Amino acid sequence: MTAEQEFDFIRDSxxxxxxxxxxxxxxxxxxxxxxxxxxxxxGPQAERFxxxxxxxxxxxDYCSSCGICTLACPQGVHVAEINSRARAVMKQQHGxxxxxxxxARPPLQGKLGTPVAPVANFVLSNRLARLVAEKTLGxxxxxxxxxxxxxxxxxxxxxxxxxxxxxxxxxAYFHGCSTNYFEPGLGRKAVAVLAxxxxxxxLPRQGCCGLPLQSNGxxxxxxxxxxxxxxxxxxxxxxxxxxxxxxxxxxxxxxxEAREILGVEDDDLRAVSSQTYDICEFLAGLxxxxxxxxxxxxxxxxxxxxxxCQQQGHNIGKPALDLLAxxxxxxxxxLDRTCCGIAGTYGLKREKYDIAMQVGSGLFGDIRAAxxxxxxxxSETCRWQITHGTGxxxxxxxxxxxxxxxxx
Amino acid sequence: xxxxxxxAAADVVVLGGGMAGLVAAVRLAEAGLRVVTVAKGHGSLRxxxxxxxxLGYGPGRVxxxxxxxxxxxxxxxxxxxxxxxxxxxxxxxxxxxxxxDTYSYVGxxxxxxxxxxxxxxxxxxxxxxxxxxxxxxxxxxxxxIAGLGVFKDFHPALAxxxxxxxxxxxxxxxxxxxxxxxxxxxxxxxxxxxxxARRFEDAAFRSQVxxxxxxxxxxxxxxxxPAVLGMDQARSAWTELQQATGRPxxxxxxxxxxxxxxxxxxxxxxxxxxxxxxxxxxxAEAVGPQLSNGTxxxxxxxxxxxxxxxxxxxxxxxxGGLASGGIxxxxxxxxxxxxxxxxxxxxxxxxxxxxxGYWDDHPMETAGLRVDSRLRPVGPGGEPVYPNVYAAGAxxxxxxxxxxxxxxxxxLSTGYLAADAILEEAG
Ligand SMILES: Cc1cc2nc3c(=O)[nH]c(=O)nc-3n(C[C@H](O)[C@H](O)[C@H](O)COP(=O)(O)OP(=O)(O)OC[C@H]3O[C@@H](n4cnc5c(N)ncnc54)[C@H](O)[C@@H]3O)c2cc1C
Numbered sequence: 001m002t003a004e005q006e007f008d009f010i011r012d013s014x015x016x017x018x019x020x021x022x023x024x025x026x027x028x029x030x031x032x033x034x035x036x037x038x039x040x041x042x043g044p045q046a047e048r049f050x051x052x053x054x055x056x057x058x059x060x061d062y063c064s065s066c067g068i069c070t071l072a073c074p075q076g077v078h079v080a081e082i083n084s085r086a087r088a089v090m091k092q093q094h095g096x097x098x099x100x101x102x103x104a105r106p107p108l109q110g111k112l113g114t115p116v117a118p119v120a121n122f123v124l125s126n127r128l129a130r131l132v133a134e135k136t137l138g139x140x141x142x143x144x145x146x147x148x149x150x151x152x153x154x155x156x157x158x159x160x161x162x163x164x165x166x167x168x169x170x171x172a173y174f175h176g177c178s179t180n181y182f183e184p185g186l187g188r189k190a191v192a193v194l195a196x197x198x199x200x201x202x203l204p205r206q207g208c209c210g211l212p213l214q215s216n217g218x219x220x221x222x223x224x225x226x227x228x229x230x231x232x233x234x235x236x237x238x239x240x241x242x243x244x245x246x247x248x249x250x251x252x253x254x255x256x257e258a259r260e261i262l263g264v265e266d267d268d269l270r271a272v273s274s275q276t277y278d279i280c281e282f283l284a285g286l287x288x289x290x291x292x293x294x295x296x297x298x299x300x301x302x303x304x305x306x307x308x309c310q311q312q313g314h315n316i317g318k319p320a321l322d323l324l325a326x327x328x329x330x331x332x333x334x335l336d337r338t339c340c341g342i343a344g345t346y347g348l349k350r351e352k353y354d355i356a357m358q359v360g361s362g363l364f365g366d367i368r369a370a371x372x373x374x375x376x377x378x379s380e381t382c383r384w385q386i387t388h389g390t391g392x393x394x395x396x397x398x399x400x401x402x403x404x405x406x407x408x
Numbered sequence: 409x410x411x412x413x414x415x416a417a418a419d420v421v422v423l424g425g426g427m428a429g430l431v432a433a434v435r436l437a438e439a440g441l442r443v444v445t446v447a448k449g450h451g452s453l454r455x456x457x458x459x460x461x462x463l464g465y466g467p468g469r470v471x472x473x474x475x476x477x478x479x480x481x482x483x484x485x486x487x488x489x490x491x492x493x494x495x496x497x498x499x500x501x502x503x504x505x506x507x508x509d510t511y512s513y514v515g516x517x518x519x520x521x522x523x524x525x526x527x528x529x530x531x532x533x534x535x536x537x538x539x540x541x542x543x544x545x546x547x548x549x550x551x552x553i554a555g556l557g558v559f560k561d562f563h564p565a566l567a568x569x570x571x572x573x574x575x576x577x578x579x580x581x582x583x584x585x586x587x588x589x590x591x592x593x594x595x596x597x598x599x600x601x602x603x604x605a606r607r608f609e610d611a612a613f614r615s616q617v618x619x620x621x622x623x624x625x626x627x628x629x630x631x632x633x634p635a636v637l638g639m640d641q642a643r644s645a646w647t648e649l650q651q652a653t654g655r656p657x658x659x660x661x662x663x664x665x666x667x668x669x670x671x672x673x674x675x676x677x678x679x680x681x682x683x684x685x686x687x688x689x690x691x692a693e694a695v696g697p698q699l700s701n702g703t704x705x706x707x708x709x710x711x712x713x714x715x716x717x718x719x720x721x722x723x724x725x726x727x728g729g730l731a732s733g734g735i736x737x738x739x740x741x742x743x744x745x746x747x748x749x750x751x752x753x754x755x756x757x758x759x760x761x762x763x764x765g766y767w768d769d770h771p772m773e774t775a776g777l778r779v780d781s782r783l784r785p786v787g788p789g790g791e792p793v794y795p796n797v798y799a800a801g802a803x804x805x806x807x808x809x810x811x812x813x814x815x816x817x818x819x820l821s822t823g824y825l826a827a828d829a830i831l832e833e834a835g
Contacts, residue, residue, distance in 0.1 A: 022450050025602050025666045034596045071691040074449030074732055255713035273713045288417050288719070315711035317444065317689035334682055 010260055011082060016075040017044035023069035023079050028309075028339040029062060032358040036062035039069035043079040047086065055090035062352070063087065064343035064359070065215045066309035084214070084261045091217035099137040103345045104212040104221075110152070110181035117150035140353035144342070144388035146182040146380070153184035157191070157203055167198020172236040174254070174276070176247035177208050178380040189402035190246045190279060196405050197286060197293050202241070205232045209253040210262070215344050219262055226258045226269075234268035237275040244282050246396060248378040249310035249344065251278050256313075278311070280378065280397055284319030287326065296404040298329035301373040303400065305332055306363060306386065308379040309339045320378060320397040327404040333370050337363040340377075342385035357389065364389035376400060417719035418444040418687075420830060421707050423694045423747050424726035424734065426451025427816055428801025430677040431500070431823030432724045434507060437686035439831050444718060445686060446709055448693045450674070452732060452802075457533075457635070457661030458669040459540065460504065460820055462497060462517050463489070464532035464813025473534050473817070474498070474517040486753070486774070486806035489814070491781055492821045500824035501535055508676045511643040512538045522546050522578075524553075524632060526562055526663035528570025530578065532813055537669055539646045542658030543632055545575050550583035552629040553660075554621060557590050558599050561664040562634035564588060584632075589620040601636050605668045608638040608645045618652030625655055635659035635669050642672055694727070694747035697794070704794040707748070722796045722830045723748070725777075725785070726823060729802035735776055737761060743775035745803065750785045750793055753778045753805050769808075776805020782829045783822060798826040 023039040024030060030038040037059055046057045060083060069079035091100075102108075113120040123129045130141040139145075153175055171194055179187040194201050210225030233243055233254075245251030254276045258264045277285070286292040307318045324332045340360040341347050347356025367375050367390045375386050375394040383394035402408075422433040425447030437443040462473040463480060470476045477494040484490060489497075498517050505513045515521055515535040521544040522530035530545045542548070551571070555564035564586035575582040591613075599607070607613045625631055631649075637659055638645030649657045661669060681688060689709075698706035698717035706719035727734030727747050735743050740757035754775025755761040761772035777785040777799050784792035785799050801819040802809065809815030 019665075020455055021600070021666045022454055024600065025454060025671060026450070031602075031606065072450050074451065076448065076733070252712060276713055312690065313712060315689065315692035317687050317692075321687070336678070336682060 010078045010085070011047065013076060013078045014044035014047050014082060017077045018075055020074065022072050022074060023077075026068050026072035026338065028066060028068065028341070028359045029064050029355060033062065033355050035059060035355070039063070039079045039083065042086075043069065043082050044077055047082050050086060050089075053089055055086070055093050058090070058094075060087050060090060062355070064339070064341075064346040064352075064356070066339045066343050067313045068309055068338050071312055071315075078260065081260045084217075088217040088219045096216075096218065097138060099139060099349070100216040100345075101218065102137065103139065103348055104216040104218055105208070106177035106181065106212060107208045110148075110177055113148040114150065114152055114181055117148035121147045134350055138350040139348050140350045142388075143348040143353055144384040145348070146178065146384055149182055149184050151184065153180045153187035154203070156184055156188065167200065169197070169199040170239075170241045171199040171201050172204050172233060172241040172243045173201050174206060174233065174243050174245040174247075174251065175203070176245065176250040179246055183380060186246055186396050186399065189407070190244075190398050192407045193283070193398055193401050193405065194244065196407060197283065202236065204236050207232075209250040211250055211253045211257070212345055214253070214257065214261055215346075223262050223264055226253060226262065226264060230254070230258070230264075230268045230272050233272045237271040241275065242282065243272060243276045244279050245276060246279050246398065247380060248278050248308060248314070249381075251276055252310055252313050278314055278316070278319075278378070280319040280323055281314065281316050283401070284322045287322060292326075293405070294326055296327045296401075297406050299327050299400060299404045300329040302331040302333070302370070303374045303376045304335050304367050304370050304372045305397070306335045306337060306340065306367075306375065306377045306382070308377060308382040309343065311378045312338070320376065324376070324397060324400060327400065330400065330404070332376075333372065335363060335366050337366060339363075340382045340385045340389070342381045344381055347385060356385070360385060360389050367392060374400070417706070418442045419720060419834065420444070420722045420724060421446060421718050421720040422724040422726060423447075423707065424451060424728060424732075424801065424803075425449075425688065425690070426726060426728055426732065426801060427453050427819035428823035428826075429724065429726035430674070430681065431504070431820055432726060432800055432827045433686050434677055434680045434684060435503070435824060435827035436724075436830060437681060437684035439827075439834075441830070441834060443686040444689060444720070445681070446689045446692050446694060446707070446718070448727075448733065449691070451728060453674045454670045455665045455667050456670050456816065457667055458537065458673040458816070459523065459531075459533040459661070460501060460513070460535035460816050461532070461813040462501075462534045462817030464520065465811060467811070469532060470520060472517075472519050477517075484806065486778065488779075488804045488807055488818045488822055490806075491779060491783065492818075492825060496825055497817065497821045500821040503824055504535075504820055507680055508673060509679070510640060510672045510676045511646070514538050514541045524567065524571050524660050526567055526634070526660055528567040528584075529574055530571070534817070537642075537659070537672075539637065539642060539659040540635070540661070540669070542630055542656045543660060545571070545578070545580065545582050548582055548630055550629050551585070551632050552587045552625045553584055553632040554587040554589055554624065555634065556604065556617075557588055558596070559601070559604050559634060559636070560598050561601060561662050562660075567632070567660065587624045589617065589624065591616060591620065600666075601634070601662050601664070601668050602666060602671070604636040605639050608636060609641050611648075614645055614648055615652065618649055621649070621653045621655075625653065629655060631655050631657045632660050633657060635661045635667070639668065639672060640675065697748045704796055722798065722833070723794075724798050724800055724823075724826045724830070725750070725803055726800040726819075726826075727803050729776060730772070732802070734803040735805075737772065743772065745777060748797065750777055750797075751787050752776065773808050773810075774805050777803055778806070779804055783826050798829055800826040
């Protein structure tokens with residue numbers, strides 16, 4: 001299928017819409033604000049009027065791109081993808097705020113912030129500076145922003161000897177920007193857990209996948225980012241490496257959003273997509289085949305587990321639950337909420353912060369009521385939002401496995 | 409087995425997240441099997457009134473499904489009820505009643521209630537949420553049908569007028585008059601059913617509604633309201649409205665989707681499934697069987713980037729009928745089964761699936777799988793295609809649920825029995 005055909009395939013899916021409104025009942029944004037009339041209205045219905053690139057409906061901007069509408073649709077309508085593409089056209093026509101250009105470029109933030117991490121972190125946590133940022137840029141003063149680690153994951157990895165592993169599974173680790181600049185510890189633990197399971201782990205050259213650009217409607221730049229990333233990963237995919245991602249949303253970009261939303265379609269992307277696994281999906285696959293190391297020590301903690309919307313977009317269920325169930329004495333409480341509200345960069349924006357917090361309020365309430373030692377969640381921006389909304393420490397499932405394996 | 413290490417593959421893959429799939433999945437998971445449910449999207453439960461209609465017309469109006477079922481099954485040998493015994497129907501109803509925490513389901517297969525619809529037609533249902541049962545026109549006194557101005561999907565005058573006419577025709581006229589409540593819209597021009605149900609979770613809003621109702625309703629009237637009285641807290645919302653008005657209140661399922669009672673039931677079953685350790689995979693599609701030397705060892709599942717097998721010992725196929733894509737009509741005019749490629753009993757290529765008149769008995773309506781006495785889909789010779797695949801719900805052909813008012817009764821009882829068959833084999 002060519003990119004052109006795939007684009008049609010996405011848009012044409014609107015003809016399958018029977019107006020059953022199941023997507024409207026599932027939408028977490030429409031549930032809390034009348035500013036967003038719901039995925040069916042702005043999606044399959046409004047799309048019919050968009051025709052020759054006309055934007056007919058500014059409320060589209062309030063869609064958070066969580067993708068739950070597409071998941072819930074019983075008729076196979078690509079509601080979220082239609083909406084994302086329409087928003088890109090709308091923002092092109094109505095102008096792009098500087099803010100959206102900035103928050104959509106984690107590598108730029110990372111390169112600027114990392115060398116001056118103490119200063120950058122001071123500025124980011126300074127109320128006055130945040131007030132200025134809200135007034136001038138429109139980034140909400142209270143929105144959860146991560147701290148620069150100061151030392152990147154890659155600079156740590158460069159000085160590491162290749163992790164010793166007896167195994168023969170070849171894994172190319174796609175760590176993404178946030179692990180590199182903000183959570184290098186997660187990267188170290190992921191590599192250790194993979195090595196413990198007999199994986200030879202390599203770190204291909206890699207940059208941003210373009211997801212934040214895409215969700216802010218900056219498609220040309222997003223395509224450039226994802227093409228560069230794919231060019232770096234494709235040689236590994238073609239040699240039979242499994243590409244394993246710890247950022248569930250960036251992994252989804254490689255699996256399908258680059259094709260379905262950005263319309264990128266080539267051999268390299270196909271090779272990379274079909275070899276890309278979310279890390280919990282990969283490890284649960286080993287478990288299913290009876291090949292996962294199960295030398296787990298007891299971890300006597302109570303944790304909640306929230307599967308982020310972008311993780312659900314992989315259509316793989318919740319493999320983290322199957323992995324955590326293997327850890328002795330770990331009590332896991334499965335939460336049943338679709339979204340924490342942040343949706344990448346959505347909840348950072350001045351005009352959307354309150355909506356995002358309301359979307360997340362159900363989840364926050366459930367977590368507070370469960371009084372867990374840790375709130376487990378696969379996605380970085382969601383972890384920051386959860387900590388912001390509950391005051392609880394939030395970790396990736398792999399961090400629990402790392403502890404249970406006694407890897408340090 | 410729940411909560412124990414899960415190093416191996418699933419015992420059962422359930423395909424479909426509607427009534428049939430959820431019932432089977434909950435039963436199997438509660439019995440300790442490892443269950444993974446895979447659903448392309450949400451099932452039609454969220455659109456249907458969530459009353460358990462067992463048999464409403466066969467073809468004349470049925471007063472007692474329990475009594476009518478044996479004769480009905482004899483007259484319809486290809487019908488799912490020819491496989492499901494009346495005792496099994498009763499057991500599945502009992503099971504459902506024990507598995508919904510939101511509120512009670514009342515009634516049983518021995519008698520149909522006659523519950524008003526949003527267009528005022530009394531509809532035969534054997535089992536319904538307690539919030540609806542008060543509308544049973546077999547016993548109800550005079551009614552005030554109350555609509556809310558902010559809710560355009562329910563018209564009290566239409567419902568009341570038709571209800572008077574229809575009950576008169578049934579020989580037991582019920583007095584019904586419309587009432588329109590004027591409620592603050594909180595800055596919104598109007599509400600959908602779900603938005604309104606969420607407002608009913610708010611105690612302040614409920615007391616406003618109760619005050620309006622008190623002013624509008626006369627002494628002996630029963631109050632009928634659209635089925636939007638709260639989501640998870642429906643029972644307390646309903647109880648509180650009755651206390652505050654001093655009158656019995658009943659819910660009428662809305663005609664325009666979505667269905668709030670359907671969402672309540674879906675969420676109650678999902679909660680049970682989670683509690684039992686069952687897994688639910690949303691947005692993934694079954695695209696074929698995984699075979700090893702002709703034996704089905706799993707299901708091929710299409711997810712975001714690839715098609716991969718999910719291995720299992722048994723499959724429950726509950727992918728729904730024509731409305732949900734479990735059965736599809738090909739360009740050739742033939743009907744096919746999408747998930748496992750099983751043979752469909754129905755119009756073939758070139759056959760007339762549809763007749764000219766809207767109300768005709770279209771052959772396509774009954775297209776679906778044929779099953780043996782253990783609910784295993786069979787081929788043309790009557791032999792099970794796979795010994796470890798069971799079918800449940802609307803994917804089974806031979807019924808006309810729209811005419812018979814039998815859809816949810818078939819889905820509930822076959823979902824229950826498919827789980828039974830597997831549990832028997834699992835030992
Ligand atoms: C608007 C409406 C009103 C109704 N009103 C009534 C009523 O008043 N009384 C009554 O008795 N019945 C009613 N029904 C019918 C009743 O809801 C159905 O007969 C019954 O619930 C079907 O349940 P099911 O579980 O078999 O299928 P469905 O609820 O259709 O579920 C099928 C499931 O399978 C999934 N699926 C399909 N293909 C695949 C695949 N390849 N891979 C994975 N998953 C797949 C679907 O996404 C869905 O989750 C109504 C139905 C609708 C839509």
